[in-house]
Amino acid sequence: MVLTDTHTHLYYETDxxxxxxxxxxxxxxxxxxxxLPNVDAASVPMVAQLVQNYPQNCFSMLGLHPCSVTKNWETELETIKASWNQNQKSYAVGEIGIDLYWAQDLLAEQQQAFRTQIKWAKEASLPIVIHCRNAFDEVYAILKEEHDEKLRGIFHCFSGDLQQANQIIELGFYLGIGGVVTYKNAGLDKVVQQIALEHLVLETDSPYLPPVPFRGKPNESAYLTYIAQKVANLHQQPVEMIAETTTFNSKKIFWV
Structure with a gap:
């Protein structure tokens, strides 16, 4: 059995x-x-070091997180892109998107940065990994505008309703399912139960959003097994089948 964590900030642990x-x-x-998605220019070398330590297991994704978008976002973005040319292979552009929970005052800048990075992804034939918080309509509007045969990727940390899930799937994106699916009152379990496994990938977003029974504690990638088991229960399938299908999906996305 092989499990794939399609989104983890494990490099935040610096010890x-x-x-x-x-x-x-x-x-x-x-x-x-x-x-491993970076979040800004400063985190690029942190990702690179973990990839260097575990080249068979860890894979870089480089982009500018919407919460890292500032007035000088273009300079920050150019610094990140420059790392692509310094032998740091990127398997996706991410995480990118729009966040109107933590960063409501820079919507225009976030939209510009999102569009710019989508363009880069298309030019490099890379998938994008989308961060969306309190901004589904804004993110979806841009994806609709940019939609073509080159646009692909993952809607990271999906926690929306069934209608939103289907809208994302119709654009050819996969849903990143994490610890929220184990939360009793989140409602995501009922949505995931109605989505075919061919549209799902698994993630932890560690150290955030730990699954039950670790709520209130730092998350880590090893807890992906709890997420996989929950999805297995929802679909009434062996966990080995969930691992096989979601890992296969990840290979279709990242081409590795």
Whole structure:
């Protein structure tokens, strides 16, 4: 069995010994593929170091997080793009998108940065990994405008309703399912139950959004097994089948 965490910030753990222990817990739980999104220029080398330490297991995704978009977002973005030309392979552009929970005052800048990075992804034949918080309509409007055969990727940390899920799927995107699916009152479990597995990938977004029974504690990629088991229960399938299908989906997205 191979499990794939399509979205983890495991590199935030800067203590080398603790980071090594976290990676070992992943490998012990057959989580052998981890995709690492940076959030800004400063986090690019952090991602690169973890990829260097585990080249068979960790894969870079480079982009500018919407919460990192400032007035000088263009300069920050150029710094990140420059790293593409310094032998740091990127398997996706992300995480990118719009956040109107933490960063309501810079919507125009976030929209511009999102469009710019979508353009880069298309030019490089890369998928995008979308961060969307309190901004579904704004994100969806841009995706509709940009929609063509080159636009593909993951709607990271999906927590919307069935109608929104179907809108995303119709554009050819996959839904990133994380710890929220285990939350009793979130309602995501009922949505996931109605979505075919061919449209899903798994993620932790560690250290955020830990699944039950770890709510209130830092998340880590090793907890992906709890998310996989929940999806297995919802679809009444063996967890091995969930692992196989979602890992296959991830390979279709990232081409690795």
């Amino acid at each position: 080398a010994a603790k980071q090594k222990e976290m990676m070992q817990r992943c490998l012990d739980n057959q989580i052998t593929r981890l995709f």
